[in-house]
Amino acid sequence: MEIRELTPDDWEGEAALAEEAFGAAPAGSPPRTRPAEPPPGRHGWGAVDGGRLVAKVVALEQASWWGGVELATCGIASVAVAAEHRSGGLLAAVMAPLLAQAAERGAVLSTLYPTAPGIYRSLGWELVAALDRVTLPTASLSRVRPPVGVTTRRAEVGDVRAVQELYAAWAAAQNGPLTRTGPRFDRPDAEIHADRGATTLAVDTAGRVVGYASWSRHGGYGPDGVLEVHDLLAVSADGYRALWQVLASSASVAPTLALRTSGADPARLLLPGVTWSPDPAAHHPYMLRVHDVAGALTA
Ligand SMILES: CC(C)(COP(=O)(O)OP(=O)(O)OC[C@H]1O[C@@H](n2cnc3c(N)ncnc32)[C@H](O)[C@@H]1OP(=O)(O)O)[C@@H](O)C(=O)NCCC(=O)NCCS
Structure with missing residues (x-):
C-alpha cells in the first residue's frame, strides 16, 4: 500500500471513489473534466493498492474568522475509503501526511462537515456548529x-x-x-x-x-x-x-x-x-x- 500526494493523473481514481461513496452527480450537472494542473489551493492525499486508489482525503486552503481574527484553516473534504478497505485504519494513515503538510502551510485549524462525527472524534475533531x-x-x-x-x-x-x-x-x-x-x-x-x-x-x-x-x-x-x-x-x-x-x-x-x-x-x-x-x-x-x-x- 502506497500513501502519497495525489496528482491530476489520479483524477479518474478520485472520481470513481467519490461516486462509490457519495453517489453520481445529479443529472444535468456540468461534466467534470480532468484538470491540467492541480486546482489552486487543493491538496489531495490517497492510498494506492496495486495501482488502484482505495482511500482519499482532500485539504482545501482556507481561512476563517475567530474572535475577529483571520486564522489559516485547512478545509477537509472528499473523505472516502473503498468499501473493502474500510475499518482498517486507512483514514488515519492518509490524514496524517495531509495534516502535516497543512501545518507546514501555516494552517492552525481544520474544519469539516462529517457524515458521522464518530469518524473524526478519535482524530481530534469536535462538533462546534452546523450549517x-x-x-x-x-x-x-x-x-x-x-x-x-x-x-x-x-x-x-x-x-x-x-x-x-x-x-x-x-x-x-x-x-x-x-x-x-x-x-x-x-x-x-x-x-x-x-x-x-x-x-x-x-x-x-x-x-x-x-x-x-x-x-x-x-x-x-x-x-x-x-x-x-x-x-x-x-x-x-x-x-x-x-x-x-x-x-x-x-x-x-x-x-x-x-x-x-x-x-x-x-x-x-x-x-x-x-x-x-x-x-x-x-x-x-x-x-x-x-x-x-x-x-x-x-x-
Ligand atoms: C468514513 C470512512 C472514510 C472511514 O474510513 P475507514 O477506513 O473505515 O476508517 P477507519 O477504519 O480508519 O476508522 C476511523 C474511525 O472512524 C470510525 N468510523 C468509521 N465509520 C464510522 C461511522 N459510519 N460512524 C461512526 N464512526 C465511524 C471508526 O470507528 C474509527 O474510530 P476509532 O478510531 O475511534 O475506532 C469510510 O467508511 C467511508 O468511505 N465511508 C463512506 C463515505 C463517507 O462517509 N465519508 C465521510 C465523509 S465526511
Missing part, C-alpha cells in the same frame, strides 16, 4: 417593520467588491465563517457575480452597502413556489429589515422562504415571530480541530 436550511412562510415577513434610511437595489458586477467587504464585516463579528478569500476564491468578478445569482443590496443614505441577500426561486407560482435564500447578511438592523421586506414581496408567488443559516442568526431578531422550521434533511454539523493550540490562541 442549516430553515423554512418560514413568506407571508409572515409582511409584519417586519419598515427600514429607516435604507433602500434596496439589484447588485451589478461592479458591486462584487462591496459585497465581499460587507461579507467580511459581517463574518469578522462571528466565530467560524470562512473568509471566502485565498486561492480557491480568487476568480474574475464577472464569474463571482454570475455564480452568486440574483443579489439584492441594502444601501444606506450615504450609498454604503449595509447588507445583501442572494437568492433564487424554484417550483412554480402555486403552493410549491420556494424562494431559496443563499446568503442574508447585514451589519445593521435596518439593513436586515430592508432585505426581509424585499423577500416578503414574493409571498403571493413563493409561499415558502428557505434560508441557509447557522447558529443564533441575527437576521432572526428582526422577524415578528420565532416561527422558522429547521429542515432535518439539510442539517450539516460542522467540526473543528485545533492543530496548533499556541498558534491559534496567540493569533
Whole structure:
C-alpha cells in the first residue's frame, strides 16, 4: 500500500471513489473534466493498492474568522475509503501526511462537515456548529417593520467588491465563517457575480452597502413556489429589515422562504415571530480541530 500526494493523473481514481461513496452527480450537472494542473489551493492525499486508489482525503486552503481574527484553516473534504478497505485504519494513515503538510502551510485549524462525527472524534475533531436550511412562510415577513434610511437595489458586477467587504464585516463579528478569500476564491468578478445569482443590496443614505441577500426561486407560482435564500447578511438592523421586506414581496408567488443559516442568526431578531422550521434533511454539523493550540490562541 502506497500513501502519497495525489496528482491530476489520479483524477479518474478520485472520481470513481467519490461516486462509490457519495453517489453520481445529479443529472444535468456540468461534466467534470480532468484538470491540467492541480486546482489552486487543493491538496489531495490517497492510498494506492496495486495501482488502484482505495482511500482519499482532500485539504482545501482556507481561512476563517475567530474572535475577529483571520486564522489559516485547512478545509477537509472528499473523505472516502473503498468499501473493502474500510475499518482498517486507512483514514488515519492518509490524514496524517495531509495534516502535516497543512501545518507546514501555516494552517492552525481544520474544519469539516462529517457524515458521522464518530469518524473524526478519535482524530481530534469536535462538533462546534452546523450549517442549516430553515423554512418560514413568506407571508409572515409582511409584519417586519419598515427600514429607516435604507433602500434596496439589484447588485451589478461592479458591486462584487462591496459585497465581499460587507461579507467580511459581517463574518469578522462571528466565530467560524470562512473568509471566502485565498486561492480557491480568487476568480474574475464577472464569474463571482454570475455564480452568486440574483443579489439584492441594502444601501444606506450615504450609498454604503449595509447588507445583501442572494437568492433564487424554484417550483412554480402555486403552493410549491420556494424562494431559496443563499446568503442574508447585514451589519445593521435596518439593513436586515430592508432585505426581509424585499423577500416578503414574493409571498403571493413563493409561499415558502428557505434560508441557509447557522447558529443564533441575527437576521432572526428582526422577524415578528420565532416561527422558522429547521429542515432535518439539510442539517450539516460542522467540526473543528485545533492543530496548533499556541498558534491559534496567540493569533
Ligand atoms: C468514513 C470512512 C472514510 C472511514 O474510513 P475507514 O477506513 O473505515 O476508517 P477507519 O477504519 O480508519 O476508522 C476511523 C474511525 O472512524 C470510525 N468510523 C468509521 N465509520 C464510522 C461511522 N459510519 N460512524 C461512526 N464512526 C465511524 C471508526 O470507528 C474509527 O474510530 P476509532 O478510531 O475511534 O475506532 C469510510 O467508511 C467511508 O468511505 N465511508 C463512506 C463515505 C463517507 O462517509 N465519508 C465521510 C465523509 S465526511
